[in-house]
Amino acid sequence: MKTDFLVVGGGVSGSSLAYLLAKSGFDVTIVEKKPRIGYPHHCSGILGLEAIRELVYFDESWVLSEINWARFISPRGISLEIRKPLAKVVDRELMDRDLWDLATSEGAKGMLSSTFKGLSSSGEAKVGSNVIHFEALIGADGVLSRVAEIVNFDRLPFELGIQRILGGKSEEGYIVRVVRGSKFTWLQPWKGGRKVGALGSPNDDLLSWTYYISDEPARGYEGGLLPARTRKRFHRGRVALIGDAAGQIKPISRGGVLLASRAARILAKSINESENIERAFRKYESVWWKANRREIILGRGIRRYLDSLPPSKIDEIFSTLKEEEYLIEREFKVDKQTAPLSALPIVKILKLATEDIVASASAAAEMIRYMIR
Ligand SMILES: Cc1cc2nc3c(=O)[nH]c(=O)nc-3n(C[C@H](O)[C@H](O)[C@H](O)COP(=O)(O)OP(=O)(O)OC[C@H]3O[C@@H](n4cnc5c(N)ncnc54)[C@H](O)[C@@H]3O)c2cc1C
Numbered sequence: 001m002k003t004d005f006l007v008v009g010g011g012v013s014g015s016s017l018a019y020l021l022a023k024s025g026f027d028v029t030i031v032e033k034k035p036r037i038g039y040p041h042h043c044s045g046i047l048g049l050e051a052i053r054e055l056v057y058f059d060e061s062w063v064l065s066e067i068n069w070a071r072f073i074s075p076r077g078i079s080l081e082i083r084k085p086l087a088k089v090v091d092r093e094l095m096d097r098d099l100w101d102l103a104t105s106e107g108a109k110g111m112l113s114s115t116f117k118g119l120s121s122s123g124e125a126k127v128g129s130n131v132i133h134f135e136a137l138i139g140a141d142g143v144l145s146r147v148a149e150i151v152n153f154d155r156l157p158f159e160l161g162i163q164r165i166l167g168g169k170s171e172e173g174y175i176v177r178v179v180r181g182s183k184f185t186w187l188q189p190w191k192g193g194r195k196v197g198a199l200g201s202p203n204d205d206l207l208s209w210t211y212y213i214s215d216e217p218a219r220g221y222e223g224g225l226l227p228a229r230t231r232k233r234f235h236r237g238r239v240a241l242i243g244d245a246a247g248q249i250k251p252i253s254r255g256g257v258l259l260a261s262r263a264a265r266i267l268a269k270s271i272n273e274s275e276n277i278e279r280a281f282r283k284y285e286s287v288w289w290k291a292n293r294r295e296i297i298l299g300r301g302i303r304r305y306l307d308s309l310p311p312s313k314i315d316e317i318f319s320t321l322k323e324e325e326y327l328i329e330r331e332f333k334v335d336k337q338t339a340p341l342s343a344l345p346i347v348k349i350l351k352l353a354t355e356d357i358v359a360s361a362s363a364a365a366e367m368i369r370y371m372i373r
Contacts, residue, residue, distance in 0.1 A: 003029035003109070005271075006125055006134035008116040008147050010037050012092075013243025013260035014140030015099035016056040020268035022106035029134075030100075030108050031127050033115040038096030042224025043257075044163065044188055044197060045090045046174065048334030051258035052088060056265065057102055062090040065189035067334075069173035074318035075180070075311035082329045089189055116141065118150050136277045137239045138267075143227045145245035151236040156247050157228040159254065162206045163197035164218035170194050177213050178314055181307035182252065185209045193219070199226070199254060226254045230296055232370075234263075234288065235281035242267060248288075251299030252337045263288055297370045298338040304366035308359035320351055 005021055007014045010032030018030040046067065052058055067087040073079045104110040117126040125132040139147025143158050170189035177185050183200035196216075198209040227247035234246045242248070243260035250259065267284040274280035289296075306314065321328060324344055331340040341349065353360050 001029075001130055002133045003027055004135045005029070005138060006031070006127075006132055006136070007108075007138045007140055008125075009140035009142060009243070009245070010034075010100050010110070010112075011096060011140060011142065011243060011260075012099060012257055013245075013248075013264055014138070015096065015103045016261055016264035017138060017140065017242060017267055018103035018108040018110075019056055019099065019106055020264060021271065022103055022108040024268065024272055026271070028103070028108040029111065029132065030103060031111045031114040031116055032100075033113070035113045037100045037112070038093035040222070041093045041096075042161070042163075042222050043092040044161075044186075044190075044195065045092045045095075046087050046188060046255065046334070047090055047257055048087045048255075049085065050333065050335035051255070051261065054258060054261045054265070056261060057099060059095075059098055062095045062098070063088045064091055064191055065089040065170060066172045067174055067188075070332075071173070071175045072318075073175065073177040074315045075178055076315045078315055078318040078322060080318060080321055080325055080328060082332050084329065086332075087334045091191075116146055118146065135238065136281075139239065139241040139245040140243050141245050143225045143244045143247075145241060147239060148241055148245055151239045153231065153233070153236070153241070156231065158202075158225045159199060159228050160202045160204075160206060160223065161197055161199045161226055161254070162210070162221065162223040163195045164207075164210050165190065165193065165195055165220040165222070166214060166216045167193045167219060168216060175213060178306075178311075179209050179212065180204075180311060181309065181314075182303040183209075185213050187213050195222075226256070229300070230370075234285045235278075238277055240267065240281045240284060248292075250335075250337060251296060251303050253334070255334075258335050259292060262291060266291070295336060295338055297367050298341065300370050301363040301367040302338065302341075305353075305359050305363035308362045309356055313355050313359075316355060317352055320348060324348060 004027040007018045007030040022028045069083045114128045139145045174188040185198040187196045196210045196214045198206040230247040242263045248259035249256040266287045270280040270283040328340045331343045
């Protein structure tokens with residue numbers, strides 16, 4: 001079997017890219033190891049309004065709820081509230097399925113229950129019992145990417161997100177409670193009821209954290225892995241990575257759909273505009289970083305800063321921000337989480353940054369590490 005573009009993974013990043021390439025007339029094959037797209041799902045499905053605009057396709061029927069307010073609570077209970085339209089909660093199973101169908105209806109060859117295993121000695125892809133000859137290989141196969149492994153990229157460090165499905169009355173808002181550093185638990189609307197989740201490292205007692213926010217009994221459980229950082233490089237030779245495989249997540253909330261959709265658009269455009277594949281991949285990496293550098297570098301710094309602080313200091317940060325609550329409400333965007341920082345008075349920024357000098361130094365070091373590419 002032969003194809004120009006072999007896309008591994010039928011999640012949001014793989015299907016979005018396969019759709020855009022097939023629509024431009026390229027010969028595309030997309031392989032997915034699961035027998036059913038989008039299932040089992042793990043994502044909370046909270047998409048900021050900008051993320052929705054950047055999806056390669058959006059259908060109102062995916063929307064389960066609007067998010068019109070948010071409450072952020074510090075470890076000891078100081079809360080900041082934002083009241084304005086912020087996001088929508090979408091059904092990720094439906095969304096991933098529609099994106100896959102869109103790609104295959106544009107002519108991409110879709111293969112379910114087909115696991116990419118590696119490369120043969122002559123450089124062809126081994127997918128299930130098939131051998132596929134390709135011109136370019138795209139790893140859209142999530143945080144534990146096999147494609148990344150075969151081109152000798154490091155294994156990405158990961159975090160874990162777990163969720164308990166609850167009943168009860170859903171509201172059009174979400175609550176985030178900081179547990180430790182940048183790790184948190186949250187409550188959100190979900191299919192006429194609610195979900196409570198927790199995000200942290202695999203050694204954290206995440207299930208017990210979810211009880212900090214609601215002790216209602218669960219009707220079901222979900223969970224999944226998230227990349228703990230963004231890769232600096234997304235390509236090597238004829239192989240490129242996209243979405244979670246490239247660690248393309250927002251550093252603070254860890255949401256990945258916006259950056260994966262943006263990557264699919266940039267990669268498809270670079271392929272369309274470049275005369276050879278390696279030039280296209282180089283362009284993709286540089287344009288993606290140009291579009292996201294500020295948010296990733298600043299977000300990484302904020303996350304490292306929070307991770308270096310004890311809970312009492314995070315309470316103090318919340319107290320300082322509480323004095324600027326109206327400003328935070330005005331500037332905050334789900335898709336641009338560092339935005340309020342640029343609007344804060346300089347004395348407040350200095351106060352926040354000098355809360356803990358060791359933590360500030362560690363945040364600065366993290367940001368420098370990301371600036372050196
Ligand atoms: C608990 C939780 C909550 C989240 N909430 C949000 C949120 O509210 N908003 C948001 O924006 N993001 C959220 N995310 C992150 C978001 O789900 C991901 O960033 C996004 O789904 C990444 O899409 P992807 O296509 O890159 O990877 P994935 O969705 O992981 O898709 C990869 C696909 O590749 C397939 N695959 C893997 N290996 C192979 C192989 N060898 N051969 C063939 N196929 C393979 C997998 O089966 C999978 O279908 C959340 C994540 C978790 C875990």
